[in-house]
Amino acid sequence: MNELILFLPCAAGVEDLLAAEVHAITGRSGDDLRVLRAGVRVMGAWRDVQALNLKSRLAQRVLVQLAHRPYRSEADLYEAASGIAWEMWFQPRQTFKVELTAQGSPLQSLNFATLKIKDAIADRFRARAGGVRPSVETRFPDVRVFAHLTAEDVTLYIDTSGEPLFKRGWRVDKGDAPLKETLAAAMLAASGWWDPETGAVSDQPLYDPCCGSGTIPIEAALLAAGVPAGASRRFGFEALLLHRAELWRAMREEALAQADARP
Template sequence: MLENFFTPCPRGLETMLANELNTLGAQEVRTTDGGVHFTGPFLLSYRINLHSRIASRVLWRVAVAHYRNEQDIFDTAYALPWNDWFGTTHTIRVNMTAIKCPLKSLDFATLKIKDAVCDKFRALTGERPNVDTHTPDVRIHAFLESSRMTLYVDTSGDALFKRGVRQYTNVAPLRENLAAGILLLTGWQPGVPLLDPMCGSGTFLIEAALMSLNIAPGISRSFAFEKLKDFDASAWSDMRRQAQAAQKPVGALPIFGSDLYGDELKAAHLNLENAGLLEAVSLNQANVLEISAPADYGVLVANLPYGERMGDLEELQELYPKLGDVLKKKFGGWNAYLFTSDLRMPKFIRLSVSRRTLLFNGAIECRLFEYKMVAGSNRT
């Protein structure tokens, strides 16, 4: 039996996610702003939770209906067989998002869905599940449009960018699924030298190492689908066993990270160690303006510092042309990818942009700028 699913992702990565879902066996894949719709058997949600590097969640669609008011929302939610999916010992939380919703209060609409779920349980069992807004067992997602509502059960639990390995973060951390998407956008392939000269807590480095060693991003964590009544423990165990068997042994990789700040580098070291990947990555404390290329060719990727990490905008304005000089003089034969929310950067770095990709880091509009540093063209 085919089920309907929706996977949200960082905006700008919808096409990359659709390609990934196709490789994982999804059917009827269709992109929309902020995510991808698809169909497949319920066990497919297990595989995508385990293997997707780009999805933020895997949401199982359980209802689509028209509504005019809060009572319609209550009636639709009440009609669903919640007791078939989880029990009163599980805690719940209802999340609401809306576009062009005519209702006066989304909080009240959220409350109506919670009431419907609890009332349905009380009618069937005499008991009701408790609400836990911090660490619920089951998350129910509602999406309201102008006259249509969609209800989902979250099969993921914690967002999928929480791989279960990164514990130490810096001031402006990059979410893991956005970092993985950026690496895929660069065209980087395992085995090609990769350098992040502003590595912070090491997100690009960890994602690159996971890809290189064919480690499933969800192998170290648990998921909400494990708490549902129809959870197939045997199928899940087989899936995890196959993923572990496909992993490559950890060894030194051509993945290099550096940062000016010792605290940042310490965080990267601890995160790599926690992920069991410390042996795979070379770390070095260095100023990005004083580094040299670690190989004759490769991919340089950097999440350029935000104002709060480097000081005021004038300081960044001084950094950009110096960074451009370093890339010209020392990185011939490399492709550089600079991710930033500062759209003034290309003007000051004084390099020819070969491609720019619109992406969002949460709600922040950003760009990924590509610079192809042709070997030998900048020699004096």
């Protein structure tokens, strides 16, 4: 497959830190790596998709951009979604969910806009799979589709993360007023204790006077040990047709072996 356009959303103010981390993981820079509002856009291969999901501590998700075009009505959204080869990404027996965000959209109903995108995906499968279409599942879908509307353009993505990346997989009980692990990592980077570009951590002790449920020191301990952010969880890309389990297993085992070798 040709290079993919990836968008990694993040918390506001974290964009530059995330860009440094993405550069460290993918080696991309210049025109291939752009800081945008509340996220980073990077060109990458499928291997980069897997590596970013596994290793990024600052991104909320890893999204693959499939379409970007102007729109004026819900019919334009239907046309845009109909033109995407969804059958290359997942199968009609799988479930999916469409999530939509908007900023300055002229459309009256975002719920109706979401419905038109969902219908376009289902209708394309029905036309190409002998009348079979994927079902919608709002809680635990196999595949998530994201759409973002501005005043003039619609961008359609397929999600490769599944659950948000702040869900590292180790937490059993979130406790009261939990801090997201992605924000904890951003605080460690902003404080200078962790450098997301080099991966280096400070040799100074880390003191958290407002420990709460321990998110910051636990994130710091995993960083110091070199444990990948997603070492204990599964990802959405594992349900997509491009996924090759043996290649993913090798990448994950290599990352874990590097962690084991650190003091």
